Amino acid sequence: MARYTGPVCKLCRREGVKLFLKGDKCIQKCTLDRRSTRPGQHGASRARKESVYGKLWREKQRVRRTYGVLERQFSKHFEEAARRPGKTSENLLQILEMRLDNLVYRLGFADSRAQARQLVNHGHFEVNGRKTDIPSFIAKPNDVITVREHSKSMEYFKARALLLDQKSIPSWLSLDKDALSGRVLSLPSRAELELPFDEQLVIEYYQR
Structure with missing residues (x-):
């Protein structure tokens, strides 16, 4: 890709x-x-x-x-x-906000959308219990994004779990820090972004 x-x-x-x-x-x-x-x-020349x-x-x-x-x-x-x-x-x-790579970023599982895209491509996430490795997958309200069980034992996600308390999660998402899982509560409004x-x-x- x-x-x-x-x-x-x-x-x-x-x-x-x-x-x-x-x-x-x-x-x-x-x-x-x-x-x-x-x-x-x-670049430093006078702008037209x-x-x-x-x-x-x-x-x-x-x-x-x-x-x-x-x-x-x-x-x-x-x-x-x-x-x-x-x-x-x-x-x-x-x-754009409901793309899987963006949701992984918004939930705090990655530091940037580029990093989130790589994690999704490597198959570390599932949506509603099904492995999903397509960053452009469009989620819907009530969809649940979870770190896959075998990925939770990785050092990256162990360290990430300790950092989730420091992350600010948007009001249209919910996060279960212990389960490394997030839910889409609703579509975001412009005022929330x-x-x-x-x-x-x-x-x-x-x-x-």
Whole structure:
């Protein structure tokens, strides 16, 4: 499966905003705090005036890179959001938030979405009792995400269990720290999400 494997700090510099692609490490130490210019040899040159299209495209890139989704899959998520009843922008965020890799990250089982994606790919999680190793799997309310029994004996998950008390879990999720299990209580609303972008501009980009 194709994925971005380059330096993620370069993505934050290009977008000019912290995307927290390394999780808590971005709070403690961030390249953007030291070098706020765009990457590349011309990054420090005077910025050109951005067009309306450029602004919309840039916002779409911020959303896509925040969730670690490649272009083709992101377009599919938008098409699904547009088909659903309700506000397309909120539908899109809900689809992205209900991806299995994002839920593993939100529940505190990983420090970043990239790390969560790797854990899912390696088959360490099950959804409703069934092994699920597809990071793009879309969960639903009342679905239960659990660390698989054989994975709980790994040093990584033993150490992670001790750190869960320090993690802040969103109100639309619940966590059983002893069982290393989480449940989706409901779809998240926009007010419950603190995100560094304006998703409405993404909708305008696709509807232009």
